[in-house]
Amino acid sequence: MTLGGWITFLLSTCSFTALFAWCMYKVFKSDRGRPEDIHEAFEIYDSDEDSKRGRRR
């Protein structure tokens, strides 16, 4: 592979890897502390669900 080939190869692979890594970073960063997570956490302790579980027991 020529020098030009190496440059093309590294530029292509590094650019798409960097884009993918940045996207994943943003996804994980924004997932932490999403208001929906708090909302969903409350949903786990839904009283109706608790009473259903109680009945099953």
Added chain:
Amino acid sequence: MGKEQWNSRMGVILAVAGSAVGLGNFLKFPGQIATYGGAAFMIAYVVSFFLVGIPISLTEWTMGRHGGAHGFNSPAGVLGYFCKSKKLAYVGILGPVLTLLIYCYYIYIEAWCLGYAYNFLTQALNFSNLGEAGSFFQNFIGSAADGESLEISSDKVLIFLIIAFLLNFWMIYRGVSRGIELFCKYAMPTLVVLAIIIVARMMTLSDVSPDHPERTINQGLGFMWNPVKIVLEENRDGIWESKARLVGDFEILRAQKRIESLRASEPRERIVHISVFEQLANPSIWIAAAGQVFFSLTVGFGAIMTYASYLKRRDDIVLSSLTSCSANEFCEVCLGGMITVPAAVAFMGVAGTVSAGLTLFDLGFRVLPLFFASMPAGWFFGFLFFALLFLAAVTSSLSMLQPGMAFIEESMGLRRRFSTLLLGVITFFITGFVVYFSKDLKAMDTLDFWMGQVAIYVFATVQVVAFSWYFGVERGIRLTNEGSVIKLPRAYGIILKYVTPVVLIAVFVTWVAKDVFGILGDGRLSPHITDIVGGEGGEPNAVAWMSVMIIAAVYAFFAMILSVSKKYDSFGKDEK
């Protein structure tokens, strides 16, 4: 029936990325980049990624989420609701129809991958030359005669087809979150790990061809990525024609010596350097790059639209769309681009690889099996490679079933058990047709041409035009940005409104003119057209005709369901 939803954002991203990552990433992309040249192809590819891939993906995500929030999950319902028009719902039927029909032949290829993985694991594949690899492949898929593959045996595709078929329907029956999402959550990371192991093994190979020291992985990488193409041309009756690609100092020196020895009589051969700019001046490279991005991202199918319809109303879509697209590109460029062609060149040389073929089937099912059969512990790496392809294929085929499933559930109000059964019966018979008419893969080839190429372009163009012109690009971008972590700039509206539709239409028209009607090419009609209308010394082909009839029948069946369903009656009556 409760509304289905994704369990997590990562789940939907992996499912959409899984839908995009398929055989094309590992088998087609390397062949394309080797054919058209590294830098030039990548320039056209990156331009197409931002002007075609991302915009269509965003329109699908936006329309899907909007439709899903109002109770529509199928492309027919989503497109109809988005444009408040029942007529557009009839156009939207193209989504479930084309994905369902593509599934019916894609599952056949998926079964090949499973069969090859199994046969490598049991060490049953011991080829010593390309002829043996080719005849095993022909026998395995039954391409010599119709009905030849309908036999239960490990060297025939049927048993693997049944397993793949049942696996897909089991996942679909389990639903979006417990089936598709769960499978993709495990399959996608596994797929990446497998690909990394194979890439690591490929990059550390040495002495693949001891008799030909010039054949190395480095030469294979150069064949793909070198920006300047060096071509040996031959003079035939006064016209210089390309004879071979030269990669590496050894091949160039050998060609120079040969030319010097011939020069004594007359100059019959010459070496030509084709620069990146000269390569970019060829329209074929732009058509190939746009097509590769388009098909690789699985945009325009309606699958992303269906997946996005299971999002919540304020879920992010811009970042999710970009993440799934970039995941696909990572798998394609960084992993897929480093396996097949470098291995094939290291084993067979540039000339050998080119003569064996750079197409998806040639590389994947003839050249690579021979390569694995010849390398140390090749059965293990062959198994890993085909297991990787199988996982990639399953994550894609699941996304092809879901639009049809969503349409049946939505329009007929059926429970999951019955809708799975109905979809299973339809796909069983059509897949049976494809597998039975396996001679020269005629049925598969015809369905692929009309659904996998023509219908997808048409449907993608309809989606972009509906989003940008019918709904309004400003309104569309506002909708896209609702709840999004990163905002889509308003300037992107220009691309969505003008650039993407123009590029799509231009590429489609050029492709139809060149490859279908031969207007810009050699003047010959595409064989897919002559199969239907006859001509050029051939009669219309019965299998091709039956395939087209099946397409029409499935469309008519879905259109009939839509016309009698009350679900879509409100379109056009609500406030716009």
